[in-house]
Structure formats: structure tokens, C-alpha cells
Amino acid sequence: MAAATSPTSTKLDVEAVRRDFPILQREVYDRPLVYLDNAASTQKPRAVIDAVATFYETTNANIHRGVHRLSQEATDQFEDAREAMRDFLGATKVEEIVFTRGTTEGINLVAMSYGRANVGAGDEILITHMEHHSNIVPWQLLCEQTGAQLVVAPINDDGEIDMDAFASLVSERTKIVSVGHVSNALGTINPIAEIGRLAHEVGAVLVVDGAQGCPHGAVDVQALGADFYACSGHKMYGPTGVGVLYGRHDLLEAMPPYQGGGEMIRTVTFEKSTYAPSPAKFEAGTPNIAGGVGLGAAARYLQSIGLEAIERHEAELLAYGTERLAEVDGLRMVGTARRKAGVMGFVMDCAHPHDIGTILDREAVAVRTGHHCAQPVMDRFGVPATSRASLGIYNTREEIDALVDALQQVREVFGG
Amino acid sequence: MSELRDLYQEVILDHNRHPRNFGELAEANREADGFNPLCGDKIKVHLVVDEDDRIADIRFEGSGCAISTASASVMTETLKGKTVDEARALFHTFHDLVTGKTEGDLGELGKLAVFAGVAEFPVRVKCATLCWHTTNAALEESADAVSTE
Numbered sequence: 001m002a003a004a005t006s007p008t009s010t011k012l013d014v015e016a017v018r019r020d021f022p023i024l025q026r027e028v029y030d031r032p033l034v035y036l037d038n039a040a041s042t043q044k045p046r047a048v049i050d051a052v053a054t055f056y057e058t059t060n061a062n063i064h065r066g067v068h069r070l071s072q073e074a075t076d077q078f079e080d081a082r083e084a085m086r087d088f089l090g091a092t093k094v095e096e097i098v099f100t101r102g103t104t105e106g107i108n109l110v111a112m113s114y115g116r117a118n119v120g121a122g123d124e125i126l127i128t129h130m131e132h133h134s135n136i137v138p139w140q141l142l143c144e145q146t147g148a149q150l151v152v153a154p155i156n157d158d159g160e161i162d163m164d165a166f167a168s169l170v171s172e173r174t175k176i177v178s179v180g181h182v183s184n185a186l187g188t189i190n191p192i193a194e195i196g197r198l199a200h201e202v203g204a205v206l207v208v209d210g211a212q213g214c215p216h217g218a219v220d221v222q223a224l225g226a227d228f229y230a231c232s233g234h235k236m237y238g239p240t241g242v243g244v245l246y247g248r249h250d251l252l253e254a255m256p257p258y259q260g261g262g263e264m265i266r267t268v269t270f271e272k273s274t275y276a277p278s279p280a281k282f283e284a285g286t287p288n289i290a291g292g293v294g295l296g297a298a299a300r301y302l303q304s305i306g307l308e309a310i311e312r313h314e315a316e317l318l319a320y321g322t323e324r325l326a327e328v329d330g331l332r333m334v335g336t337a338r339r340k341a342g343v344m345g346f347v348m349d350c351a352h353p354h355d356i357g358t359i360l361d362r363e364a365v366a367v368r369t370g371h372h373c374a375q376p377v378m379d380r381f382g383v384p385a386t387s388r389a390s391l392g393i394y395n396t397r398e399e400i401d402a403l404v405d406a407l408q409q410v411r412e413v414f415g416g
Numbered sequence: 417m418s419e420l421r422d423l424y425q426e427v428i429l430d431h432n433r434h435p436r437n438f439g440e441l442a443e444a445n446r447e448a449d450g451f452n453p454l455c456g457d458k459i460k461v462h463l464v465v466d467e468d469d470r471i472a473d474i475r476f477e478g479s480g481c482a483i484s485t486a487s488a489s490v491m492t493e494t495l496k497g498k499t500v501d502e503a504r505a506l507f508h509t510f511h512d513l514v515t516g517k518t519e520g521d522l523g524e525l526g527k528l529a530v531f532a533g534v535a536e537f538p539v540r541v542k543c544a545t546l547c548w549h550t551t552n553a554a555l556e557e558s559a560d561a562v563s564t565e
Contacts, residue, residue, distance in 0.1 A: 354455045354481035355424075358537060362420050371456045384456040384479050413424050414482070 012305060012313040018394045020045040020301075031364035034399045039184050039212055039343050039390030040368050042237045044298075051297035052239060055290045063289055064263060064280070078289050081296025082279070085244045088299035089229060090220035096252065098245040098279040099287050103211040104134040106230025106245035107178070109282060110207050111138035113255045114228070114247075115176060118205075121147030124173040126204075128153045128161050128190075129380055130183045133373040135209040139178060148175070155380065159186035159335040167198055174204040181213025181224075185374040185386065186335030187318075187343030189213075196225025205251065211235050215302075215392070216341045217311035221246050233291060237393075238298030242291030245282075252278035259284040305393065314342040314391050321389065321400045328407045334386050342391030345372075348407070350414040353385040359413060360387075363406035365399075422533035423540070424482065427490075432482040437492035441475040449561040450478075450550030452542055457484045461550045469500045476547060483531075483540050488547035490527050500555050507548045514544045 018024050023043045026033055035043060055077060061070035063078050079094070086094045100106045119125065125139045129152055136150075143150050151174075153166040161179075170177070177199040182189050192208055199206045205227040213219055215236040221229045227248045234240040247255075257264055257275050261284030266274040275281045302310065321344050325331055330349040348356060357369035368388045371378045378385060389403055441462035450459040457480035464473040474495050476488045491510075495503050510528055512518045516535035523529075534544045542564040553562045 352481035352485075354457075354540075354543065355483070358423070358540060359420060370454060375456075378456065384458070409420075413420060414429065 010306075010309060010312070012309040012393065014313065014394065014396055017305065018396075020047065021394055022046060022049070024394060028364040028366075029362060034363075034365040034402045036389040036391065036395065036399065036403060037366045037368050038215070038392035038395075039235070039372075039388065041234045041240070042215060042392050043394070044239070044294075045237055045301050047301045048238055048294045048297045052290045052294040055293045060290070062286055074289060077293050077296075078287070081292045081294075081299075082244075084296035084299045088214075088219070088303065089231075089244075089246050090222055091246050092222070093249050095278050096246055096249050098247060098252070098282045099292050100230070100243045100245050101241055101288070102232040102234070102243035103209060103230045104138075104232075106228070106243060107134055107207065107209060108138045109245055109258045110176075110178075110228050110230070110247070111142045113258045113282070114205070114251065115139075115142040116145065117254075117256055119146050119148045119175045122173065123148040123175045124151045124171070125149070125176045125178065126151045126153060126166075126169055126174050126199075127178050128166070128180070129155045130159060130161070130186055130188060130374065130377050131178075131180055132184050132209060132211070133375070134211075135178055135180055136376070139176070149173075152376075155188075158337050159183065159188045159377075159381075160337045161188075161190060161195075163191065163194070166195070170198045170202055170204070172202055174199070174202050176207060177204050178207035178209065180209040180211075181219075181229075182216065182341045182343070183335065183374075183377070184212045184343065185345055185372040185377045185388065186337065187340040187345065187390075188335060188337035189339040189341055191339075192224045192226065200225065212341065212343070215310075216314055218307035227251055233295040233298060236295075236298055237301060238295035239288070239291040242288040242295050244295070247278070249278070252282070255281075257284070258282050261285045263287075302393075310393050313393065314395075317391050317395055317397065317400065318342045318344070320397055321391070321403070324400055324404045325407075328404060329411065331407065334381050334383060342395075343388060344390070345386040345388045347383050347386055348410065351410050353387040355414070356387045356407070356410050359410045360403070360406045363402065363409060365403050365406045367403075419533065419536050423537055425530045425533065427527065427530045428482060428486040431486035431489040435476075435485055435489040437475045437489065437496070439475055439477060441473060443473075444475075446554040446557060448550045448554035450546045450553070450563075451561055452480075452484075452546055452564040454565060455481065455543070457481065457543065457546055459484070459488060459547055459550050461488075461547065461554050463551070463554055465500060465555070471495050471498050471500070471503060474551075480546070481543050483534065483543040484546055487531060487544045490530070491547050491551065494526065494528060495551070503551065503555065507552055510548055511545060514541050 210231040229246040232243040264284040353369040444462035446463040459478035514534040
């Protein structure tokens with residue numbers, strides 16, 4: 001594996017990291033690509049691309065089924081990736097790591113399996129106003145099916161959870177608390193451990209949407225007090241279509257299956273089937289094997305750089321970017337929490353986010369524009385949409401400068 | 417910058433800043449809502465269609481990007497006084513224009529021709545056509561809100 005720095009080094013060597021990502025060599029409209037859409041999806045390092053390609057070139061076979069050599073090797077690699085994700089998330093047992101299609105499926109799995117078995121009429125599910133749609137809609141579906149109530153904790157004008165209000169909404173009726181680790185639209189890093197304590201005091205479980213948490217710093221599900229933690233491979237420099245759900249072992253063991261099919265059973269007769277233990281119980285059908293192998297490679301790649309070094313690199317860039325964006329006349333940041341990850345959402349008085357996105361694109365600066373699958377957040381801040389520049393391990397100060405220059409072009413076109 | 421200038425022509429920027437025929441229309445007898453869930457653009461089109469099937473008046477409300485707002489503004493100017501059949505024909509002509517299917521003389525398009533630059537920006541076609549789809553739905557008297565997705 002091409003390690004850009006050793007895990008013990010304190011500073012990330014961004015030029016070395018950039019060399020690990022082949023796509024950063026390409027140009028867009030004859031200019032070097034400035035990729036600032038990492039919260040939507042990250043680029044892939046050579047280590048991940050090679051892991052996937054090598055799997056298909058040398059090992060490809062179905063897993064947990066064949067006695068033949070390739071099947072055994074494929075199984076070993078897939079299970080080794082599970083171990084890599086266990087280590088990455090700080091879980092105690094590999095049985096606590098369930099492969100999914102991504103964060104969305106992870107949350108749906110908890111809602112449909114744990115939720116339907118443990119939530120009933122009159123119970124409450126507590127989320128916050130800053131959640132991504134994938135941490136809202138599965139709970140609404142569960143509420144429709146069980147008669148439970150969805151309760152939404154407010155956020156303040158900086159985009160932070162109002163913790164006094166949050167604490168007052170936790171009660172004996174609360175059965176599930178589900179909160180994003182890091183807000184995809186606002187960048188806010190939420191006080192997960194504190195939220196976990198409040199949830200556990202009343203016997204509720206804590207579900208964490210970790211889609212934006214995983215890629216930006218060290219995650220320790222035990223220190224966080226997370227009972228479930230869902231994340232996506234493609235947001236942490238791994239492949240699309242694969243992710244993992246961490247679930248506390250005793251909870252997973254007691255939960256009914258999510259989907260039925262092959263792999264998840266112990267015995268099947270037409271009268272009755274019995275189920276395999278976790279994690280197989282939740283992995284019906286042939287999984288995304290190569291994707292899982294790639295995700296394991298991504299986790300080890302990030303560890304080889306060092307999660308603390310990544311966190312520091314992105315924090316420095318965020319501080320620089322926040323300062324530079326403040327220089328753009330008529331620009332207002334949406335999301336100004338004290339604890340923030342590398343997400344900069346903003347609006348400009350002279351131009352709609354969609355127009356900003358088009359002009360930035362022609363300057364080879366890739367950002368996301370729109371509601372970021374967080375329509376309630378947009379409503380809360382009274383904007384139809386925002387533009388969002390989101391940082392990753394390979395971004396540089398020069399790229400922030402390119403963003404600011406492109407925003408000046410927006411002002412030029414729109415005469416702001 | 418030149419393609420951007422083709423897209424954001426002065427006429428478009430002007431109609432974005434000062435949209436024409438913007439607001440409610442109390443006496444409207446046809447209405448429809450349009451929504452682009454990908455970017456959050458919302459539009460409501462109100463029309464008065466008289467007994468000769470002619471668009472006697474048309475206004476729009478909503479919020480959206482410059483392309484979407486300017487397109488709605490220019491559309492209302494263009495459609496006022498046209499028959500329903502003429503409006504439908506113009507919708508097809510406009511759709512061809514912004515998807516790059518129009519060849520040759522743009523003269524007959526009148527002011528709509530300023531949207532020719534959209535063809536170079538395929539992801540923005542929906543911005544330019546949302547108001548037209550919505551008007552079409554109003555003329556069809558469709559009860560469902562129009563969605564680009």
C-alpha cells in the first residue's frame with residue numbers, strides 16, 4: 001500500500017496523498033480539477049482501486065459457499081475487510097460489523113429490524129432538525145407502521161443542536177435516538193457521547209448516522225456510546241454501493257432478520273426456517289464482495305495516513321476556507337457551529353446556488369448545490385438551497401484560493 | 417467564460433433581476449405547480465384562457481435560479497395572446513432549442529432565442545423547461561404538480 005505518511009507522524013503530507021489519487025491528475029475544461037464535493041462522494045486512492053481490480057483479476061468467486069480455492073480466498077478477503085472495519089470503528093467483535101449497501105441501508109436495517117421489534121404505539125423516536133433525509137424517512141416509515149411518534153429536537157442559528165431542548169425531549173417514551181455524527185449540510189460535529197448518555201439514561205438506543213463522521217477523523221463507537229453506527233464506503237475513499245453497520249452484539253443477536261434469502265439462514269424447510277447468527281443474519285444474498293474488499297483497503301489506507309493527521313489537516317483547511325470565504329462580498333455561511341468538520345455551506349446575495357454551481361464548474365471547481373437531502377435544514381435557515389464546498393484529505397489551500405477566485409467570477413457575471 | 421456569457425446573456429440576467437408578469441392572478445382559470453426536487457426550484461403558473469382558447473393573461477410565482485426565473489419571465493411575455501395550440505407548439509420549439517436540436521435560423525423564436533446557450537449545459541435544461549412543463553400541465557388541466565424527476 002502506498003502510505004503517504006506513517007501513522008505516527010503528526011502532519012499530513014498533502015502532496016504525497018495527492019499522488020495516491022489518480023483522478024487528481026485529470027483536467028476539467030483544460031484546467032486542473034479542484035474537487036470540493038467530498039461530502040457527496042470522495043475520490044479513490046490507488047490502494048482501493050488496486051484492491052478491487054486485484055480481487056476481480058485473481059480471486060473472484062462467491063463467498064461462504066464453495067469448497068474450492070477461489071471461494072475460500074474470496075471469503076478470507078471479505079472477512080479480512082470486515083476485520084479492517086471493526087478495527088476502524090473501534091468495535092470489539094467482528095460479529096458487530098454488518099456489510100450493507102451504505103449508510104441509508106444501515107439506518108433502514110435498524111428501523112425495520114430493531115425498530116419493528118422494539119417500538120410500539122405511543123413510543124417516541126428522537127432525531128434532530130439537521131438530519132439528512134436518510135435519517136428522517138426510515139423513522140417516518142417505522143412510525144407509520146407502529147404508531148410511534150417522531151420527535152424533532154431544534155437547532156440554533158449556528159446549526160448546533162439545542163442541547164437543553166434535546167434533553168427535555170428525552171423521556172421514558174423515547175425508544176430510539178438517531179443523530180448524525182456530522183451534518184452533511186452544515187458541517188456541525190454533534191456531541192454524540194453526551195447524546196448517548198441522555199439516551200441510555202432512559203433505556204433508549206443511540207443510532208448514529210456516520211456517513212460524514214467516518215472520513216474525517218477517528219471513530220470509536222464505544223467511546224461515542226453508539227449502539228448502532230452506520231457508514232458508507234464511498235464517503236471514506238472506498239467504493240460505492242458498500243458500507244457497514246456497526247451494531248452492539250447483544251442487540252444484533254436479539255434482532256429479527258432484515259431481509260430473507262441465502263446466506264442468512266441456518267436451516268430452511270417449508271414449515272420453518274432458522275437464522276444464522278449475526279452478521280450473516282443481516283446479509284441475505286451475495287454481497288458486494290469486491291466493494292467490501294475495497295472498503296477494507298480504504299480503512300487501512302486512512303489509518304496509514306493517520307486519522308488524527310487527517311482531522312488536523314481538514315481543520316486547518318476549514319479555518320483557512322472560512323476566512324477566505326468571508327472576503328467574498330455578499331456571501332453568507334450557512335452552518336457556523338463551534339465544532340465543525342470540513343463542510344462549508346453558503347449562499348450569495350447576487351446568485352442562486354444552482355447558478356453558482358454552473359459557474360464554478362466552468363472554473364473546474366466541483367461543489368454541490370441544492371438542498372443536500374436535508375430540506376428541513378434549508379427551511380430552518382430560510383433558503384431554498386445552498387452551495388457546499390466540502391473538504392477531503394487531498395485538498396489544499398491553493399484549491400480554496402481557486403474556489404474564492406471562481407466565486408469572484410460569479411460576482412462578475414451577476415454584477416453583485 | 418464565453419460559454420458562460422452565452423448562457424448568462426444580459427437579457428436573462430435582466431429578466432432574473434426584474435421578472436415580468438410575476439405574482440398572483442386572481443381571475444385565473446387555469447393553474448399548476450411545478451417543482452424541481454433536485455435543486456428546490458418551485459413555480460406556480462396562473463393563466464386566464466378565454467372562450468377562443470387564447471391565453472388572455474399569464475403570471476407566475478416561485479423561486480429558482482437565474483435560468484429558471486428568466487425562462488418563466490420570458491415565457492409569460494411570449495405566451496400572452498397566443499392560442500393554446502400555439503403555446504404547445506412553442507413549448508416543443510423551445511424544448512428543441514435548449515436541448516440543442518434546433519438548426520439554422522433562430523429568428524422565428526424571438527426573445528426565446530436567448531436560451532440557446534442552455535444547450536451547452538445539459539444539467540440546466542430542466543431549469544429552463546420547468547415553467548413550460550408547468551404551463552403545459554395547467555393547459556391540460558392536470559391536477560398533479562409537475563416534477564422534473
